[in-house]
Amino acid sequence: MASSLKRHNLLVTTDLVRDISSFQRVAEVYRSNELDEGALANLLPQIDALLIFNWPEFLTEERLGGMKQLRFIQSILVGVNHIPFDKLGSRVIVCSNAGAYSLEVGEHAFGLLLSAAKRVVETNNSVRMGKTDFKEFRGVATDILVLRGKTLGVIGYGGIGAVVARLGKSFGMRVIALPRKRGRVEKGVELRWGTGALPGLLAEADAVVLAVPLTRSTEEMIGARELLMMKKSAILVNISRGDVVNQGALFEHLKLNPKFTYATDVWWFKEGRETLITEYPLTSLPNFIGTPHISGPTALSSGRPQKMAVLNTIRYLEGLRPENVVRRSEYLTGQS
Amino acid sequence: MASSLKRHNLLVTTDLVRDISSFQRVAEVYRSNELDEGALANLLPQIDALLIFNWPEFLTEERLGGMKQLRFIQSILVGVNHIPFDKLGSRVIVCSNAGAYSLEVGEHAFGLLLSAAKRVVETNNSVRMGKTDFKEFRGVATDILVLRGKTLGVIGYGGIGAVVARLGKSFGMRVIALPRKRGRVEKGVELRWGTGALPGLLAEADAVVLAVPLTRSTEEMIGARELLMMKKSAILVNISRGDVVNQGALFEHLKLNPKFTYATDVWWFKEGRETLITEYPLTSLPNFIGTPHISGPTALSSGRPQKMAVLNTIRYLEGLRPENVVRRSEYLTGQS
Numbered sequence: 001m002a003s004s005l006k007r008h009n010l011l012v013t014t015d016l017v018r019d020i021s022s023f024q025r026v027a028e029v030y031r032s033n034e035l036d037e038g039a040l041a042n043l044l045p046q047i048d049a050l051l052i053f054n055w056p057e058f059l060t061e062e063r064l065g066g067m068k069q070l071r072f073i074q075s076i077l078v079g080v081n082h083i084p085f086d087k088l089g090s091r092v093i094v095c096s097n098a099g100a101y102s103l104e105v106g107e108h109a110f111g112l113l114l115s116a117a118k119r120v121v122e123t124n125n126s127v128r129m130g131k132t133d134f135k136e137f138r139g140v141a142t143d144i145l146v147l148r149g150k151t152l153g154v155i156g157y158g159g160i161g162a163v164v165a166r167l168g169k170s171f172g173m174r175v176i177a178l179p180r181k182r183g184r185v186e187k188g189v190e191l192r193w194g195t196g197a198l199p200g201l202l203a204e205a206d207a208v209v210l211a212v213p214l215t216r217s218t219e220e221m222i223g224a225r226e227l228l229m230m231k232k233s234a235i236l237v238n239i240s241r242g243d244v245v246n247q248g249a250l251f252e253h254l255k256l257n258p259k260f261t262y263a264t265d266v267w268w269f270k271e272g273r274e275t276l277i278t279e280y281p282l283t284s285l286p287n288f289i290g291t292p293h294i295s296g297p298t299a300l301s302s303g304r305p306q307k308m309a310v311l312n313t314i315r316y317l318e319g320l321r322p323e324n325v326v327r328r329s330e331y332l333t334g335q336s
Numbered sequence: 337m338a339s340s341l342k343r344h345n346l347l348v349t350t351d352l353v354r355d356i357s358s359f360q361r362v363a364e365v366y367r368s369n370e371l372d373e374g375a376l377a378n379l380l381p382q383i384d385a386l387l388i389f390n391w392p393e394f395l396t397e398e399r400l401g402g403m404k405q406l407r408f409i410q411s412i413l414v415g416v417n418h419i420p421f422d423k424l425g426s427r428v429i430v431c432s433n434a435g436a437y438s439l440e441v442g443e444h445a446f447g448l449l450l451s452a453a454k455r456v457v458e459t460n461n462s463v464r465m466g467k468t469d470f471k472e473f474r475g476v477a478t479d480i481l482v483l484r485g486k487t488l489g490v491i492g493y494g495g496i497g498a499v500v501a502r503l504g505k506s507f508g509m510r511v512i513a514l515p516r517k518r519g520r521v522e523k524g525v526e527l528r529w530g531t532g533a534l535p536g537l538l539a540e541a542d543a544v545v546l547a548v549p550l551t552r553s554t555e556e557m558i559g560a561r562e563l564l565m566m567k568k569s570a571i572l573v574n575i576s577r578g579d580v581v582n583q584g585a586l587f588e589h590l591k592l593n594p595k596f597t598y599a600t601d602v603w604w605f606k607e608g609r610e611t612l613i614t615e616y617p618l619t620s621l622p623n624f625i626g627t628p629h630i631s632g633p634t635a636l637s638s639g640r641p642q643k644m645a646v647l648n649t650i651r652y653l654e655g656l657r658p659e660n661v662v663r664r665s666e667y668l669t670g671q672s
Contacts (some may be wrong), residue, residue: 062382070389073582077364079579103484104482107450107453107454107484107507109453110450111453111456112454113449114443114447114450114451115450115451115454115457116628117443118443118447118448118451118627118631119627120443120447120457120625123627123628124457124625124626125461126628127626127628131628132611134610134612134628137629138633139421139632141630141633141634141637142634142637144440144444144631145629146439147443164469165559166506167507170503170506171443171503171506172508212382213537274470276463276467276468276469277468284464289456289460289475291456291459292459292462292467292476292478293470294459294473294476294480295480297477298482299477299479299480301484
């Protein structure tokens with residue numbers, strides 16, 4: 001099946017990558033949606049590289065177990081928490097797509113932050129529902145957060161966190177950020193590490209943006225205790241993954257603190273899939289703002305994430321060291 | 337009533353200015369809400385300076401006609417379109433409060449712009465109403481406007497326009513602005529003048545922010561013709577005055593162009609007062625976003641507009657030339 005002149009067999013499991021000509025010089029390339037069940041079953045044991053978007057449903061634990069040649073998985077999504085790391089052989093390298101969505105997701109984070117800060121959703125809906133006396137809105141003006149001079153906390157300082165921090169500075173905000181690695185220096189951003197860093201950031205910030213990947217150590221990193229450390233009128237923006245926040249604790253906190261706002265583009269996972277249906281009736285609360293995970297798809301429509309994933313896959317196929325190799329120990333399972 | 341040692345009699349008609357001690361060195365100071373009807377009627381003919389917020393209801397045309405000493409009116413509002421210029425003697429100087437609200441209103445303009453660009457209001461409300469399948473939102477991602485690289489048009493380049501332009505640049509936008517006066521130069525902003533400037537800006541911009549004062553020449557400057565010049569998917573933000581836009585034309589345009597968004601903090605005047613009740617059912621349209629004029633009050637809660645108005649009034653009382661003197665010929669009437 002695979003040509004003897006080519007060392008690699010690549011399987012592309014998503015239609016997001018349309019043009020596969022750039023691979024054909026260095027690998028035999030297959031598309032899962034062009035193969036029937038039998039052909040797919042025969043092919044999988046020979047595949048050494050996968051280019052995926054969502055985790056393909058046909059890659060069950062049993063089939064994955066039979067893929068003895070598998071060495072490389074490139075994700076088009078920036079987050080790789082959907083990959084079942086505990087079912088992968090130890091020689092498999094997994095690459096995220098870090099940086100590919102930073103611009104669009106960073107802008108979206110600011111869209112959520114400003115929608116909350118300027119009370120756009122809440123007051124727009126009140127006017128729509130017939131609240132048409134200016135006097136009824138007098139109290140709102142003092143609830144509005146003027147960003148200039150306030151403190152922005154950025155948790156996670158990768159590509160997206162850096163875009164968010166830069167925008168925060170341009171609004172005249174003081175920016176505190178928690179990077180994953182020590183030692184980095186960034187002009188105009190207070191980078192902090194260590195055990196006291198998170199509580200300090202949460203206590204000082206008027207607005208916090210979550211921009212960490214979902215890993216073993218970031219899962220539910222924001223729970224009841226952390227929410228209590230925050231200002232009563234703070235804004236918490238999430239553009240990482242829903243499960244970074246404990247949903248039950250968030251629901252209680254929003255109910256008890258009507259001036260606190262949670263604004264998110266990402267939702268909790270249930271049975272391995274992100275879902276807009278929440279366990280707690282969060283969307284009935286006026287201080288919960290949620291967009292249906294639309295920041296990433298916006299980037300996809302630019303073609304940049306696909307192009308970056310293709311280029312990184314070619315690095316692997318050509319024998320170069322690929323970028324964005326994930327530390328597998330940080331991920332317990334994809335089914336969080 | 338007035339001390340012979342003090343040359344000025346100042347009437348303060350708003351509770352927004354609480355501390356009047358700074359005036360007392362240079363003027364007799366009165367508060368309208370501390371005087372009964374008779375005392376007020378006796379006092380008005382001696383008043384030469386007024387410090388106002390909204391136009392006071394007791395200052396009827398007849399009473400104004402009797403205020404022969406009136407020489408100076410300081411507005412705490414930045415816009416002075418509420419002042420009945422045609423009822424004022426020719427020697428009365430009117431001062432706006434330009435610059436006092438620029439930061440808060442400029443930030444609010446960006447809040448409205450990003451809420452529209454990132455489809456926050458629309459998608460949040462859809463999820464709330466039970467649209468909980470991600471697939472139903474697939475089309476939205478391509479409707480989202482990524483600001484970087486896009487063109488922002490700023491109509492009116494005073495204090496607020498300059499804040500908006502600066503924020504636009506920090507989002508990586510190309511910024512075109514129409515200042516009121518020729519000859520100004522601003523780094524990184526394309527300033528334009530003359531007859532072709534407005535049509536050019538409207539045609540090129542992905543988002544337009546209205547930041548002009550409401551005057552004879554800006555009233556309904558955006559009508560059916562101007563809306564047609566804009567991109568079908570453009571965002572029009574209004575933080576100046578509702579009446580800068582023709583309401584009927586806007587309603588028709590929003591109905592015919594569902595991807596066009598109008599996002600406003602300011603509403604149309606009716607019988608001399610701004611009102612949230614519109615002639616056309618604008619708030620029933622999904623592509624209309626309206627906040628209930630909350631950007632200005634936010635600035636008031638900082639105390640800055642009051643302080644600036646007080647300082648400018650003192651300039652007049654001390655015989656210095658006050659700032660922000662309005663060109664009366666630009667305003668036909670306050671009852672627009």
